[in-house]
Amino acid sequence: MSILIKTPEQIEGIRKSSQLAGNVLQMIKGYIKEGVSTEYLDNIIEEYIRDHGAVPATLGYHGFPKSSCISLNEVICHGIPSTDTILKEGDIFNIDVTTILDGYYGDTSKMYWIGDIPEKTQKLIDDTYHCLNLGIQQVKPGNKFGNIGFAISRYAKAKGYSVVYEFCGHGVGCDFHEEPQVEHIARKNSGPTMQPGMTFTIEPMINQGKSRAKVDKHDGWTARTIDGKLSAQYEHTLLVTDAGVDVLTDVSGEY
Numbered sequence: 001m002s003i004l005i006k007t008p009e010q011i012e013g014i015r016k017s018s019q020l021a022g023n024v025l026q027m028i029k030g031y032i033k034e035g036v037s038t039e040y041l042d043n044i045i046e047e048y049i050r051d052h053g054a055v056p057a058t059l060g061y062h063g064f065p066k067s068s069c070i071s072l073n074e075v076i077c078h079g080i081p082s083t084d085t086i087l088k089e090g091d092i093f094n095i096d097v098t099t100i101l102d103g104y105y106g107d108t109s110k111m112y113w114i115g116d117i118p119e120k121t122q123k124l125i126d127d128t129y130h131c132l133n134l135g136i137q138q139v140k141p142g143n144k145f146g147n148i149g150f151a152i153s154r155y156a157k158a159k160g161y162s163v164v165y166e167f168c169g170h171g172v173g174c175d176f177h178e179e180p181q182v183e184h185i186a187r188k189n190s191g192p193t194m195q196p197g198m199t200f201t202i203e204p205m206i207n208q209g210k211s212r213a214k215v216d217k218h219d220g221w222t223a224r225t226i227d228g229k230l231s232a233q234y235e236h237t238l239l240v241t242d243a244g245v246d247v248l249t250d251v252s253g254e255y
């Protein structure tokens with residue numbers, strides 16, 4: 001097993017799928033409001049993905065039952081959209097979407113919130129976004145994958161947070177989860193070397209309290225913080241280029 005170097009044709013396919021996933025996260029904003037269920041949002045996401053000729057990658061993935069992951073408050077990741085989960089004032093949540101378009105995968109997630117949230121909560125969200133960006137800044141040919149996790153964990157710990165280590169970023173593009181595992185805590189200069197044509201995610205999960213995750217024993221998916229404190233996450237799919245990095249799931253023009 002090794003890290004795939006994608007061909008130009010594969011890269012164009014992965015880029016299209018990634019752009020679709022990014023557009024889903026923009027599109028869904030218009031439907032987010034107090035009182036709607038996470039299943040309602042998931043249904044809209046599924047319809048949009050199918051309307052664009054793609055398939056939601058999470059649906060049926062190792063038995064996952066929905067087209068997106070929607071993870072509220074103390075849920076770290078893999079929250080299952082449900083009619084029982086109704087959004088209310090003060091909720092913060094991550095929506096994670098992975099698309100399969102013409103056989104290629106794009107994977108991205110971001111944070112949303114309802115109404116007013118405390119300054120400390122806003123800081124967690126903003127600092128988590130900064131963690132993703134610190135990771136992205138490490139993406140360039142010749143650099144070591146470990147420097148992504150080194151940069152993220154150094155910043156997160158300095159701000160008083162913990163970094164989830166039980167879930168990682170991953171190679172993505174021709175399959176949902178490819179090599180390598182992209183760790184969000186790592187030693188400086190550890191791990192494999194980045195090369196042009198590699199595509200993978202960075203998706204730090206940052207906690208206000210302890211780092212440990214506990215998976216719900218009833219549904220087998222929902223991963224929560226063990227202390228019930230808040231967790232935030234952002235994710236992009238990246239391409240290593242000769243010049244550095246291309247953020248394939250970015251649709252805002254920010255990068």
Ligand code: MF3
Binds near residue numbers: 201235
């Ligand atoms: N999209 C998630 C990731 O970033 C994976 C979700 S797998 C699922 O890797 F089965 F929970 F949907």
Ligand code: CO
Binds near residue numbers: 169
């Ligand atoms: Co991912």
Ligand code: CO
Binds near residue numbers: 097108109235
């Ligand atoms: Co994802």
